[in-house]
Structure formats: C-alpha cells, structure tokens
Amino acid sequence: MIRTPRSNSYEDYWKEFKDIASSTDGENEEEEITKTPDEGEEEISWLKEAGYDFVVNYITGGRELTDEEIQGFTATLTTSQAAVVRRRVNTLSATIRSKQKHKVDVRDIFPQPPDNQSPRSPVPQTTSDGIDDINLSAVPRRHTDKRLPSLYRGRGEYSMSGRGNEVFKDPEESGIETLSVQQTGTFNKHMVPDPPDDMRRSVMTAMPSISDEDIELCIEETAPKNSMQNAGLEKEDNLPNFNIVPDRLGVTMVTDLSLEDMKQIKSLALIELTALFERHHIIYHRRKGKKKGRDHGIFGVPLHTLIEQDQKIRPNQTVPMVFEDMAKFMEHHCLEQEGILRIPGSASRIKQLRKDLEDKFYSGTFSWVNVLPHDAAALLKQFLRELPHPLLTHEYIEAFAQVENIQDKKQQLLVLNLLILLLPPVNRNTLKMLLELLLKITQKRRTNLMGLSNVSMIMAPNLFLSPSSRSKTKGVREMEISMAAGTSNIVMMLIKYQDILWTVPSVLIQQMRHQNELEMQKKNREKSIMKFLRKDKADVYKKPAVINEGDFEEGVIRVLAPSLTKSCAAVKLTDNTTAGDVVDKFRNTNFTNGRNKKKDNNVQGVANFAEKDARLYEVGGNIGERRLDPATNMLALYQLNPNAEWVIRSESMD
Known part of the structure; x- marks a missing residue:
C-alpha cells in the first residue's frame, strides 16, 4: 500500500x-524595527538602484529635468518601463521643491528666455489664474536651447548607468560637426557619459526596438503525467x-x-x-x-x-x-x-x-x-x-x-x-x-x-x-x-x-546589449571629437581596425582555449552550429580510459583536451561575459555580437 x-x-x-x-x-x-522610507527617500533609493544616480544628483542639486532629457536616458526602455522612471523622476522633483519651501514662481512654468538674457533669470510672466493649485511636476519645462541640453554642459557625469565620469564636450561650441563613426572593438566595462539626444536618436534608428509584449518568460505549459503510479502525487500542489x-x-x-x-x-x-x-x-x-x-x-x-x-x-x-x-x-x-x-x-x-x-x-x-x-x-x-x-x-x-x-x-x-x-x-x-x-x-x-x-x-x-x-x-x-x-x-x-x-529573461539581456551598443557608439564618437580637436582629421576617416581574426572571413570565429594543448582554432559557422559543437572540436574523441588526456607523438608530454564540463564563453562586444548554453546557435549569436571573443573554459576553473 x-x-x-x-x-x-x-x-x-x-x-x-x-x-x-x-x-x-x-x-x-x-526587536526588529522596520520603517517606511521618508517622503522622497523611496524615490531616491529606487532611482539609484535602477542605475540613475546621476538623475538623483541632478534633482537634489536643485535643477529640473526636461522632457527631452528624460526621454534621452530612457530611450532603451519599453514604453511602460520609461513611464515608471518618468513618474519617479517627477515625484522626486516635486518632493524636492516642496522641501525647499520656495515660493512658486510663475516664471518657472514658461519657456526659457531668449539667448541674450540670463538662462537662470527668465523674463517675468503674468497670468490671470491663480497658481496655488498647479502641479508643477505635471507641467513640462520647454527646452529652447538648440545646443546640448543643460544637463550635459559642464557636468561630465551623464551616463545611462549613472556610473560615468568622463567629460563630454559640446562640439557646437567649437564649431566642429561630429561625424558618424562605425562601432568596433570590445566593450569596455568602464562606463562613459550618455550621448546627447540628437546623437541618441541617430543611433536608435539603427537599433531594433523593444516592444512591451516582449517581457515574458519563455515557458510553455505541459500536460501532467498520466502514470497511475504518480496519480494523486503529481496533482497535490x-x-x-x-x-x-x-x-x-x-x-x-x-x-x-x-x-x-x-x-x-x-x-x-x-x-x-x-x-x-x-x-x-x-x-x-x-x-x-x-x-x-x-x-x-x-x-x-x-x-x-x-x-x-x-x-x-x-x-x-x-x-x-x-x-x-x-x-x-x-x-x-x-x-x-x-x-x-x-x-x-x-x-x-x-x-x-x-x-x-x-x-x-x-x-x-x-x-x-x-x-x-x-x-x-x-x-x-x-x-x-x-x-x-x-x-x-x-x-x-x-x-x-x-x-x-x-x-x-x-x-x-x-x-x-x-x-x-x-x-x-x-x-x-x-x-x-x-x-x-x-x-x-x-x-x-x-x-x-x-x-x-x-x-x-x-x-x-x-x-x-x-x-x-x-x-x-x-x-x-x-x-x-x-x-x-x-x-x-x-x-x-x-x-x-x-x-x-x-x-x-532574454529581453533583459537584449536591453543590456542595447545599452552597451549605445555606450560603444558614444565612446567612438567622443574619440572622433578629440581627434578633430587635435586637428588629426585624417585618422577619423581611416577604416576601423579588425578586432578578431575571424572577421577576415564572414561567419568564421576564432576560439581561444588557453588551458588546452589546442589553444586556438578558427571555426567556420553554419546555420546549425551550436556552442556544444564548438567545444566538441576541442575534445579528444579517441580516448578510451575515461580521462580526457592522451599521449601524442607530435606533442611533448600529455595533450590536454576539453573535459566534459567545459563550456564556451561569450566575452566582450556588447556584453561583459556569458557562459553559453550548449544549445546556443552560434551563427545567430555571432551576427548579434560580431566583436565578441569566444573562450573555452572548464567549469571547475570558474
């Protein structure tokens, strides 16, 4: 029984x-004491954890964000995600204004003054309506300066991730037009400031958009087992x-x-x-x-x-x-x-x-x-x-x-x-x-x-x-x-x-790649500006260097295996090549003693081959580092991240 x-x-x-x-x-x-954060504290904590430290610093410094600026640093988010960030930013802005207890100035809700007047001292405006009931956080401030928004000028801290600290100079101030530069190279994990809105828009046109419906888990429901032996046990939950x-x-x-x-x-x-x-x-x-x-x-x-x-x-x-x-x-x-x-x-x-x-x-x-x-x-x-x-x-x-x-x-x-x-x-x-x-x-x-x-x-x-x-x-x-x-x-x-x-979720990884692509394009654009400033314009027109040897031939990757005897090999990818297939090329298929090592007459000592737990890693390009599922289609991944390096490592080495 x-x-x-x-x-x-x-x-x-x-x-x-x-x-x-x-x-x-x-x-x-x-006794454990927990408390709900004070007014504004929750928004600050949330924005920082979401990667928007620079926004917190900007708002708590007493300055306002325009709609264009918010749209700029939420460009890689879905519509619903961007709306969440916008609400947090607006709530924090309203809270800071309330805490500062400054009188509401009707001038703040009208356009910026002409260029011949101080940008921080707008021309007084009058209105027949009272202003006590106006919710300033819901009233966008117009940005009439056609150059870089004020957020970018003189701060040098603007970054999508909030971790940048390099100064981005305004090319219009020096009368230099920035040219489009093709992205090359491996992704540098040191974050750099975000591009201005006009640059971001030009980049976004070349990048696939992310729809709101894409955020989901790739799962499917399966029928329960019909075994009589498991009856009553499989359905108990x-x-x-x-x-x-x-x-x-x-x-x-x-x-x-x-x-x-x-x-x-x-x-x-x-x-x-x-x-x-x-x-x-x-x-x-x-x-x-x-x-x-x-x-x-x-x-x-x-x-x-x-x-x-x-x-x-x-x-x-x-x-x-x-x-x-x-x-x-x-x-x-x-x-x-x-x-x-x-x-x-x-x-x-x-x-x-x-x-x-x-x-x-x-x-x-x-x-x-x-x-x-x-x-x-x-x-x-x-x-x-x-x-x-x-x-x-x-x-x-x-x-x-x-x-x-x-x-x-x-x-x-x-x-x-x-x-x-x-x-x-x-x-x-x-x-x-x-x-x-x-x-x-x-x-x-x-x-x-x-x-x-x-x-x-x-x-x-x-x-x-x-x-x-x-x-x-x-x-x-x-x-x-x-x-x-x-x-x-x-x-x-x-x-x-x-x-x-x-x-x-694959969509979060896609968004991360998207952000990193923008970081790389921004970094290349900054380099081009610096070259112009040094009057070394010829370098800007040079053909970008090839990073991977495999780039000499489309669909060929160079795989590194530092710990193995066969430490490097070019692999031609087909529509069906998987990450597991790539690793198999570094295994010894002739061993019979259960150990993945073999004496080779052409190699002094013992030849090292990939062990059973060896995995292929995607390193650099538009990602930091990812251990690949053996079922990964390598041609599709190569086309998504052509500047990555491909490295074989044993699980025991992680």
Whole structure:
C-alpha cells in the first residue's frame, strides 16, 4: 500500500507557527524595527538602484529635468518601463521643491528666455489664474536651447548607468560637426557619459526596438503525467507544469553572467518589476531593517557578514559554510525521515547543538556524526528565521508576498523571477540551496510523508514572519499572520519552478546589449571629437581596425582555449552550429580510459583536451561575459555580437 503525504490543510502551518513561538525564549532578542522610507527617500533609493544616480544628483542639486532629457536616458526602455522612471523622476522633483519651501514662481512654468538674457533669470510672466493649485511636476519645462541640453554642459557625469565620469564636450561650441563613426572593438566595462539626444536618436534608428509584449518568460505549459503510479502525487500542489522553451540564442541562467552584467540586469529587473506591479495595481513598500546583527559567530549574523568571513577561508564560497554543511547533512541523512521539517527535535539537544556550532564550527572541531535528523532540521529553520535581515530581504519580502494578488500564473512566475534577480548574490545563492533541498525532500514524499504543500506551509512562517512576531512575549498582528499564511503558495512555486526562476529573461539581456551598443557608439564618437580637436582629421576617416581574426572571413570565429594543448582554432559557422559543437572540436574523441588526456607523438608530454564540463564563453562586444548554453546557435549569436571573443573554459576553473 502506497503511503501518501498529509492533507494540504493549514494544520501544518499553524503547528509550525506555535512551535516557533514556543522555541523562542525572548532572551537577548532585540526587536526588529522596520520603517517606511521618508517622503522622497523611496524615490531616491529606487532611482539609484535602477542605475540613475546621476538623475538623483541632478534633482537634489536643485535643477529640473526636461522632457527631452528624460526621454534621452530612457530611450532603451519599453514604453511602460520609461513611464515608471518618468513618474519617479517627477515625484522626486516635486518632493524636492516642496522641501525647499520656495515660493512658486510663475516664471518657472514658461519657456526659457531668449539667448541674450540670463538662462537662470527668465523674463517675468503674468497670468490671470491663480497658481496655488498647479502641479508643477505635471507641467513640462520647454527646452529652447538648440545646443546640448543643460544637463550635459559642464557636468561630465551623464551616463545611462549613472556610473560615468568622463567629460563630454559640446562640439557646437567649437564649431566642429561630429561625424558618424562605425562601432568596433570590445566593450569596455568602464562606463562613459550618455550621448546627447540628437546623437541618441541617430543611433536608435539603427537599433531594433523593444516592444512591451516582449517581457515574458519563455515557458510553455505541459500536460501532467498520466502514470497511475504518480496519480494523486503529481496533482497535490494544483500547480501547472511548465517547461523552458529553447532559445535560439541560448537559455541564460543567473550564474552564467558576470557580476558586472548582473548589476546591469538587476537595474532593468527593478524597473520592469515596478512596471508590472503598477499594471496590476499592486502596492508594496521597500522597508529598511534597523535591527543590528552580530558581527561574529553563526546565529543572528547577517548573511553578508558570514560570507565575507567564509571567503577568507574559501575564496570561491558563495553560500555561508555553516548553512552549506546543514543542507548537505540533511541531504545525506534526513530525506527519508518521516515528518522531516514537521516533527520538532529535542529542545535541550538543539540548544546544545547550537552552542557546539558557535564554539567549534570555525575551529574545525564540530562533528555531525551524532546529530539526529529532526534536530538538524530544527537547527536549519532556526538559522533562517534568526537572520537579522530576512533571506528574502526587507526591501522585497513584502513584494514576494504580493505575488499572490496576480491572477495569471505566468505573470506570477515572471514577477518571482524578477524578484530573484533583485536579491543580493549571497541571499539568492542561499535561497537556491534551500529550495534544492526542499525539492529533494518532496521527491521522497512516499517515505517521509512530506509533500510539496506540507513542506511549503511549514517553511512559509520561517521565511516570512518577522522576529517580533515569533517571540512569545510579543503580540502577534493578525495582518502579518494573514500575510504569512498566504505565502505558503509562494513558497510552493519557489520550490517547484526554481529552474525557471533562476533564468534571465532574454529581453533583459537584449536591453543590456542595447545599452552597451549605445555606450560603444558614444565612446567612438567622443574619440572622433578629440581627434578633430587635435586637428588629426585624417585618422577619423581611416577604416576601423579588425578586432578578431575571424572577421577576415564572414561567419568564421576564432576560439581561444588557453588551458588546452589546442589553444586556438578558427571555426567556420553554419546555420546549425551550436556552442556544444564548438567545444566538441576541442575534445579528444579517441580516448578510451575515461580521462580526457592522451599521449601524442607530435606533442611533448600529455595533450590536454576539453573535459566534459567545459563550456564556451561569450566575452566582450556588447556584453561583459556569458557562459553559453550548449544549445546556443552560434551563427545567430555571432551576427548579434560580431566583436565578441569566444573562450573555452572548464567549469571547475570558474
């Protein structure tokens, strides 16, 4: 007889909530304080995280942005994304004006004065209407100066990403006309200032536009399995089955992009998330936590502090070592334990276990040999809920909970995907390890009687309830309980769809490439201006240098493999060539001993070939660095990014 998991009622959730309250003694527990940002503070924080630091500096400096300027730095965004940025800019501008408590001057809402008058002292205007009720943020200021907008003149800090610091000189002031320069070379990660609007418009005409409908996850719903053996188990979560649709340019996972690229993707994800929430009329608050965590030890220590001290021991560590040890122990010894996560361990043993971890873990003398499964599970949950800053972060924990208010399942997954991209790397990596463990627990549900719904209801309060709500000495707010109870469905989706949620939407990558193309064209244009200023005009007309040797022949790429005996080779691409095919050309297909090395009479020593885990990387051009999906169509990618370098590396070398 096949045993089945327990009922998917909320019994498990409420039992877990009571266990949490009873296991918290309240000793030395500092109440967590969260607050909604002050007026204007949220807009400043949002704009900075979205990559618009220069806009914040400009507005807080007491100056106004024109419609043309806003349109300029939102040119690479979709219509809905640009509208979100515009609203934030206008709101911040209105807030700054209000805080400065300056009297409303009717002159500010009229055109700039003629060139023979001071641009900061416009001619007074009169009106028969009162001005008290006028919303200045909704009234665009006209820009009549046909040269560079004032934002560009004399500031040298204008950049799409907000990270530029090079001075862009006005060519009209020197009487020099700027010529179009063909883009060449590899993308320089050092950001430079954005081009003026007229330059941007000329560039945009050569770039493909991005439509509002393109922001979606490439997934398709599949029919559930009809096996009688799985009947009743596959449907217990009432969630549809989705598969990732193959992408011609390759499916990109979060871990496939460089850290610099992920920073750019994160800014775009925030803008798109905000646009989606506004579209669904959902409001959430980005709160700030004030509870201070410990700066040493294990429990109650922020994740970023733990990973910083762990990386001094293991430089490539991405998840706190203690959490990794807990997860590995549970994976090897606890998956088949009946009621794992649900049945509490011994309070006295858990208390001693915590003390032993604190005292012995970093000295290397702690042993998991005699730890019991239920005690280990309780310890892992305690570690998560005692984090001074939640695993899902103060900024986005409420946004995670609000996903339930979206009706369409694919839209829910898109929002969850964007939220995953917005998490700090250590939070995202720790969450992924947790979800992988929880999925393995549900896969043993016939033995441990812990199905997906049971596991989700138990983990929801550990991930969503604040410390003040867990203490038995504190009152519990009904609203917070209600929110946490509803999040069991969110946890369920995080577990089931984790492979989908850790992908990067192709449109965000397209937007990132689009921005980088503009950066490269702007940099080339700046170089041409400097050459004109040096009266070295002949150089401007020279044919751009060929960067890659493969550029001598269309459709041929030069592949580098620094660690292999065959360190470089030209590969002719066809319509069907994949990234996996390219790597295969560097493998030894004749080896028989299971090792990818072979004695070669023509090569001294041992020849090194690409191992099974070797992958092809796209480096430079209009992207920083991306590890390619083996199914990536190389000809299509080459045509999209002809100036990239192509490098083979082993996974173990990352």
